[in-house]
Amino acid sequence: MxxxxxxxxxxxxxxxxxxxxxxxxxxxxxxxxxxxxxxxxxxxxxxxxxxxxxxxxxxxxxxxxxxxxxxxxxxxxxxxxxxxxxxxxxxxxxxxxxxxxxxxxxxxxxxxxxxxxxxxxxxxxxxxxxxxxxxxxxxxxxxxxxxxxxxxxxxxxxxxxxxxxxxxPYLSAERLQLQDRAEMRDYLRHTFNLPQDAHVALLVGSGFYMKGLDRAVIALAKLPVHLRKNFKLIAIGQDKPEPFIRMARKLGVSDHLIISAGRPDIPQLMQGADFYLHPAYRENTGLVILEAMASGLPVVATASCGYATHVQAAGAGLVVAVPFEQAALEKTLRDMLEIVQARGEQLQAWRENGLRYVQQLMQAxxxxxxxxxxxxxxxxxxxxxxxxxxx
CATH class of the missing domain: 3.40.50.2000 (Glycogen Phosphorylase B;)
Incomplete structure (x- = not known):
């Protein structure tokens, strides 16, 4: 043919x-x-x-x-x-x-x-x-x-x-290959010149606006000082970073935002981050959500993403309901960071639930x-x- x-x-x-x-x-x-x-x-x-x-x-x-x-x-x-x-x-x-x-x-x-x-x-x-x-x-x-x-x-x-x-849904084999999490944690922080105790959220995808990077920056600015202190948001994708850099500067959080062009080591970076943030405006699927879950990464997503249903079904993170409210995202981000800092059973459960769910899903x-x-x-x-x- x-x-x-x-x-x-x-x-x-x-x-x-x-x-x-x-x-x-x-x-x-x-x-x-x-x-x-x-x-x-x-x-x-x-x-x-x-x-x-x-x-x-x-x-x-x-x-x-x-x-x-x-x-x-x-x-x-x-x-x-x-x-x-x-x-x-x-x-x-x-x-x-x-x-x-x-x-x-x-x-x-x-x-x-x-x-x-x-x-x-x-x-x-x-x-x-x-x-x-x-x-x-x-x-x-x-x-x-x-x-x-x-x-x-x-x-x-x-x-x-x-x-x-x-x-x-489909994920390539490399997305399902887990490496030593401690090594990947060091790799991410070394790559972006971050302190070892930094708490890191990733946001990945072309089209930063549709992915909700503006929403994420506003939520970042509303974090209490003790949660924001060691927190970094890394956005990676093919888009113009300037509008979001200006927004972060205006809100006084430019030191907490890193924007990078698309790169091939996303699986490694995901395995080294603390959670994945995806407050998209609207998205048919959001395959990157499943990629994050396959990396053992807890997810914060908006319910307007098609694949946010998988986060809920798996019990692999937190989903912001629709209709969207910025205050709800801000509270969800605070809740996630508090759980990340505690490093307790909830965080580990989200990791394991996401991994198990995606492995079963990919059999189709x-x-x-x-x-x-x-x-x-x-x-x-x-x-x-x-x-x-x-x-």
Missing amino acids: KFAFLTFKYFPYGGMQRDMLRTAIRLSQAGHHVDIFTMSWSGELPQGNIAVHILPGRGWFNFQKYQDFIRQAQAEIASRGGFDLVVGYNRMEGLGAYFAADPCFIERAHRQRNWLYRLTPRYRWFQRMEEAIFSVKADTQMLMVDMAEKAVFQHWYHTQDARFHYIP NNGDAEALILQDIVMSGAVSNQTQESL
Whole structure:
């Protein structure tokens, strides 16, 4: 089989990007060919039956660049021909399958933005791309990392049930390999030049705003002096740090915040931290939550993250309820730090519960689930020829 994968940007530390590359590799290992079309690629190029085509989009605004990239990619796919399935990892038209890593755009636009935003060209473009995927008139198949979001899409677009395909969570083997915790504790503190008695929380992910780093900084500033004294928050990801550095400076806590670009040693850093902080605004899943649990790291997360349910089911930390209140996050952060400082039975129970739960959860997906679903979509003929003809 021959697959075309489309994604706006690839960088090695994004969860969706890692999923895409893993799926491409699994398809390649099964003897299929994958062409990846993207605006930019950061990191090593894949081997095997995988070809990467970089097509920089042009335009004044990001959505215009995306539109130009889609136009170029569709032209390339049409000229090369012979593709059995076109798979998109961002919202765009002309797809046979869509990896739904992001929550419903139109839902967020109505709940989190005012009516003026919905008059902008940006809103109209993204809404049109989403409708092209989820409309009842389309036959695009959706790979869902969180089936709770299915009802949200169906509320707006009335999408047929049969077009949704659930993907169980997956963690790579390296995420499940534990090292000596004392050594990892020393490693983290040495890496960031911290004192050995520092209490450390990690926040990891591209898009600091959506991950709730602003919420975390405000909560940090509200900590009592005795809890804040030896506390450090380390945020790691692909985003601009300046707005959050300015916020921390304004609130008088810049000495307690460290921001780093994405890096490959996240598993080691997680095993050396005291807890994981993920006060995201809204997220389909939040795979990094499971990665933290797999590292034996207690979690503080907002219930607006799909995978926060796993924290509750496992008994592996604390979840801030929705609707979100900043005061609730501040209290939860205080509670967690008090438990961390006490280093008692509760902390150890959270560690063990998270580890045991994730190990059981991972038995449902060995990393092949997405590749198998895409092959089944082709074999079943669920996507009509009009997908390819529309290109």
